[in-house]
Amino acid sequence: MSKDIEKTISDLRKTFYSGKTKTYDFRRAQLNGLLQFVTENERQILDILSKENRKPKFESCISEISHMKTEINEALTNLKSWMQPTKPRKHISYILDK
16 A cells, blocks of 8 residues: 555545534535535546446436535435434344343
């Protein structure tokens, strides 16, 4: 592994273990940043998909870009509820345990 990759992995692990990534605000900002990145670079993404996969730009726009934006927006809409703690379901074999 190159030194740059090792440093990047180390930095990412430090950020994760610091607990910074657990907050609603952090996650929302990351999703908004991803949406902004996709929106700002849509033309380049379509060009690359067209060149590398020989996929028509219209098809890429519908199947890749639009789908990605929809998924990000769904995550933004549901983020708070997804972050709520949930009790694990009991398996039938443990139903009588306390």
